[in-house]
Every structure is written in C-alpha cells, then in structure tokens.
Amino acid sequence: xxxxxxxxxxxxxxxxxxxxxxxLAAQAAMQAQAEEARAAEEADKAAxxxxxxxxxxxxxxxxxxxxLLLS
Amino acid sequence: xxxxxxxxxxxxxxxxxxxxxNFLNIPQTFTDLxxxxxxxxxxxxxYQYIQVFFNNNGSNYSATSLNGSGTAVFTNRNTQIEAGxxxxxxxxxxxxxxxxxxxxxxxxxxxxxxxDGVTENNATAGYQSLTAGLWRDTSAIxxxxxxxxxxxxxxxxxxxxxxxxxx
Numbered sequence: 024x025x026x027x028x029x030x031x032x033x034x035x036x037x038x039x040x041x042x043x044x045x046x047l048a049a050q051a052a053m054q055a056q057a058e059e060a061r062a063a064e065e066a067d068k069a070a071x072x073x074x075x076x077x078x079x080x081x082x083x084x085x086x087x088x089x090x091l092l093l094s
Numbered sequence: 095x096x097x098x099x100x101x102x103x104x105x106x107x108x109x110x111x112x113x114x115x116n117f118l119n120i121p122q123t124f125t126d127l128x129x130x131x132x133x134x135x136x137x138x139x140x141y142q143y144i145q146v147f148f149n150n151n152g153s154n155y156s157a158t159s160l161n162g163s164g165t166a167v168f169t170n171r172n173t174q175i176e177a178g179x180x181x182x183x184x185x186x187x188x189x190x191x192x193x194x195x196x197x198x199x200x201x202x203x204x205x206x207x208x209x210d211g212v213t214e215n216n217a218t219a220g221y222q223s224l225t226a227g228l229w230r231d232t233s234a235i236x237x238x239x240x241x242x243x244x245x246x247x248x249x250x251x252x253x254x255x256x257x258x259x260x261x
Contacts, residue, residue: 054244
C-alpha cells in the first residue's frame with residue numbers, strides 16, 4: 024500500500040494519490056520507530072513481570088496470596 | 095460564553111485501504127482542534143499505533159503516556175504522537191477509538207496536546223493510553239497527517255477533524 028488520502032480543508036475535496044519517494048522513506052522510518060517503541064514497551068513489560076515473579080519467589084508466596092495480603 | 099464544535103471533514107477509508115489521511119489547509123479561524131479516529135490496521139501483531147504529525151514535521155515532539163495492556167500498567171516517554179490502533183489479530187470488525195485535542199493551534203507558543211485512545215478486542219489483550227504531549231514548535235498548525243505508522247489502514251476506518259471555537 025503506497026497511497027495516501029489528502030483532504031484540502033479549504034475546499035472540502037478529498038483525493039487519493041501515490042506517495043512520493045520522500046514520503047515512502049519517511050513512512051519506512053516511522054514504521055521502524057514504531058517497531059522500536061513497541062519493542063521497548065514489550066521489554067519493559069516483560070522486565071516488570073520478571074521482577075514481580077522474582078519478588079514473589081523471595082517472599083515465598085503466590086500471586087494470588089499476594090493479592091489476598093494486599094486486599 | 096459560547097462554545098461551538100464544528101466538523102471540518104470526515105474521511106472514511108475505502109476499499110483497498112490507505113497509508114494515511116492528511117488534512118491540508120486547515121482553517122486558522124478556530125480556537126482548538128480535535129481529531130477523532132476510528133482505526134484498524136492490517137498489521138499482524140497484538141498492537142499497532144496511530145501516528146500523527148503536525149505540519150508534515152516529524153521532529154520536536156515529547157510525550158508522556160500512562161498505558162494499560164489488559165494485564166499490565168506501564169508508563170513511557172516518547173518523541174512522537176501515538177495512540178492505539180486495532181491490529182489484524184484483534185477481533186474482526188473492531189476498531190480503535192482515539193481522540194487528540196490540540197488547544198490554541200494557531201498560537202505562536204509551543205503546542206500542547208492530549209491524546210487518549212483505546213483498542214477493542216474480545217480477549218485479554220486490550221490497550222489503553224492517556225498521553226500528555228508537547229510539540230516544541232511555534233508555527234501555527236495548518237496540516238495534520240494521520241497514519242497507521244507505516245501499516246495499511248483498512249476499509250471503514252474513519253478520521254474526523256473538528257474545529258472548536260470558544261466565544
């Protein structure tokens with residue numbers, strides 16, 4: 024997919040056109056950036072889950088038992 | 095005081111999808127702008143982003159988000175405008191709901207925005223985000239580009255631009 028929709032708000036006319044080379048390059052960069060951000064979020068989430076699991080092991084309780092203690 | 099919210103344009107994505115929806119020549123006569131997005135992308139992953147640029151400029155954004163994934167809560171800092179888009183692995187016929195509010199878009203100050211978004215999915219994995227952001231640029235906003243961050247935006251997704259006038 025290399026089409027983009029352009030809406031001219033001054034006329035209310037919507038047109039679809041092929042993306043330019045520069046836009047395609049920018050789009051690829053955006054995609055890479057989004058992938059990077061998503062990977063970072065996933066890594067952060069995984070690290071937190073591991074830390075939580077390690078804490079539970081240290082405390083010698085299960086996640087359900089921890090919930091009961093905090094309720 | 096009167097407050098009026100006027101739809102400037104609603105773009106519905108047609109058959110075959112698109113890569114982005116760009117609003118050009120945005121009127122400079124309102125006080126604030128709001129973008130409302132209902133989007134699904136063809137990306138085969140649990141989560142995909144909507145990306146938004148002002149004035150065809152991908153630089154000088156800073157944002158702080160509070161997020162939920164259905165199983166975890168987390169925060170992140172970012173250098174682009176993002177909110178959730180439903181991806182191809184989510185329940186069929188579901189779309190994300192996103193709102194981005196941009197106050198004082200014609201001012202000569204830096205532009206702040208708030209973005210809130212949720213994805214839909216008949217499963218545990220469902221994403222929510224609340225983002226406070228700043229575009230460190232003093233230009234009046236006259237163009238807004240909305241994309242699926244490089245992914246195809248599928249048919250029946252909609253992007254609406256509203257102008258808000260404060261009396």
